[in-house]
């Protein structure tokens with residue numbers, strides 16, 4: 001099963017392009033499923049058909065679902081959450097805060113993604129398209145290797161400590177308390193799943209991320225950051241979609257400035273993300289709603305080719321640690337050597353190697369550091385960062 005995650009800034013066209021992609025895969029004979037993990041679902045509107053938490057047939061081999069992340073959270077975490085929350089309440093933390101504290105940020109999203117594992121194991125689908133990739137909080141949860149042990153320890157420590165100080169009268173108020181072993185077991189089972197999910201998401205043959213942007217300044221900025229984060233967490237971005245490009249036959253003078261600005265941002269998108277394949281998607285005459293309109297959009301993007309296989313093989317940007325140094329490796333294949341110039345401005349790094357230029361959004365943990373060393377090794381320009 002190939003999994004394709006669509007992500008991008010609000011309103012840029014993620015749901016539309018995800019649906020068009022899933023639909024094209026299905027019409028080429030693959031069993032395709034699209035699921036939305038966004039709380040404010042609009043997949044049903046885009047497909048123009050009612051959807052629920054479990055997949056339903058939509059058209060031919062295409063099925064779709066709108067995940068109820070609350071329901072998934074309840075299923076995997078419900079009684080653990082209640083146990084922890086009731087202990088926190090005994091500590092005097094108010095009920096709402098206690099409920100929130102009992103859930104790690106991003107956990108609901110991660111649990112929704114655990115579904116990917118289920119479909120992967122069941123083998124019912126060839127293509128799984130996810131509308132809305134995991135956000136930063138979910139990715140941090142996903143990629144922290146020792147989180148399971150840390151969290152189990154913290155939660156057990158907390159519940160032991162609180163159980164000792166809680167008055168017996170209050171203790172009896174806790175409905176059906178679940179024991180330490182059960183909590184430990186539940187957390188371990190959950191994080192085993194999370195670890196498998198992490199492996200699947202970072203397996204480039206199995207999973208691709210596709211970024212969606214509009215040709216404007218804000219969207220370009222956000223896409224650069226998203227690209228950095230996806231690379232940071234080891235996910236393979238295999239295409240960029242520049243959506244809502246004004247067609248050439250729009251000649252109304254009102255749009256002149258828009259068209260000039262779009263041209264500039266389209267150009268930048270190609271430059272900043274090379275060698276990533278960039279698909280430009282025209283602004284259609286009307287909203288893209290329903291199977292027919294989505295199919296027409298899919299044709300304009302993919303032609304008759306299969307959208308499911310990886311669209312790019314290499315990973316042009318990598319972050320890693322080498323000894324004490326934080327490293328960044330940028331693929332510079334085909335760039336004739338030259339002097340390396342590095343300039344950090346806030347969370348941006350400008351890289352120059354001879355005539356090659358690239359501006360990168362730096363992840364948070366590097367933004368307070370300065371690049372102190374750089375060297376071309378093989379096909380990569382390696383850059384080391386140290387505390388400023």
Ligand SMILES: Nc1ncnc2c1ncn2[C@@H]1O[C@H](COP(=O)(O)OP(=O)(O)OP(=O)(O)O)[C@@H](O)[C@H]1O
Nearest residue numbers: 010011012013014015016244282283284286287288
């Ligand atoms: N190329 C296009 N031409 C015309 N309309 C488009 C195009 N792409 C998207 N739209 C329309 O723009 C609206 C927003 O698109 P969509 O819901 O796909 O964005 P989104 O990124 O998923 O938004 P959200 O962040 O709210 O989930 C929809 O009405 C959709 O039909």
Ligand SMILES: [Mg+2]
Nearest residue numbers: 014015038042
């Ligand atoms: Mg959407």
